[in-house]
Amino acid sequence: MRIYLVGYMGVGKTTVGKKLARMLDLPFYDLDAVITESVERTIPEIFEAEGESGFRGVERSYLHKITDTHPSMVLSTGGGTPCFYDNMQFMNEQGITIYLQMDVASLSHRLINSKANRPLIANITAEGLQAYVKRHLDERKDYYEDAHITFPALGMGPAKYDRLVQEVRALRADGLNG
Template identity: 45%
Template sequence: MRIYLIGFMGSGKSHWGHLLSERMTYPFFDLDDVIVQQEGKAITEIFTELGEEEFRRMEKEVLERLTETHPDMILSCGGGTPCFFGNIDYMKEHGKVIWLNTSIDTLVARLMKEKSHRPLLRDIPDAELKAVIIKRLYDRKLYYEQAHLSLPEETLTLEQLQSAIENG
């Protein structure tokens, strides 16, 4: 089974992906990490040098390559992955898509600490971060809501996540 974890940046996709991978003994991939490894550049460098459109093209290629080569896997997708090039439909067709639905306040608290590593947030003044997250989340929610399952991330347990995937 292929499991695609989606949600806004900072929603816990990599955290839960690692735990789920250990529990289910499926290989785990973080889409951004695979792109970084492939390109030999940080995501921020790719965005700066090549632009978001080129990054999204790479993202789609890596998503499809991992899907084609791994019948069982857990993939932590970038926050924008489902929103471009029909990726949400592709993922739904090839596996189970789980939206880790994380509250705005939790996202703000987490992302405030890691803004410098987030190319879409690094230049946002701290006072404006919450408004930017609300706007981006609003724009992406249409895609996130298409997931097979939506789970409240803050109250989630590993047992609940695995059970929802297996039974939901």
């Protein structure tokens, strides 16, 4: 079973992914970490050298590579991964997609202290961050909402993780390829 986690930056895809993988006894991968390790450059370095379009090409290539080599996994994708090329359609065809959803205020609060590591928001002021997140999230929402499961990511605790596992297993039982 392949599970792809999608959602805006800062929503908790990696944290949720690691826990979900343990609960389902699947290997976990973070797409950004796979890229960084493989090309031996950080995401900000790739953005700086190749621009966003160059990065998105690298990202698509590694999304396909990891999918081709792992028939079972939980993969945390980058916030923009589903929004470029045919990535969302590809992930929907290859497994179960989960959109981790969160409100703009909560996302902005989470992102304020990690701006330096995120090339798209590194130069945005704290005051402008919430407006940027709202606009950017609105642009990406249609892609995210194409996921098989939309799940509220705020306040993830044991009961919510159990509910998420139940939703994944129900989709699997219904015959969704994954």
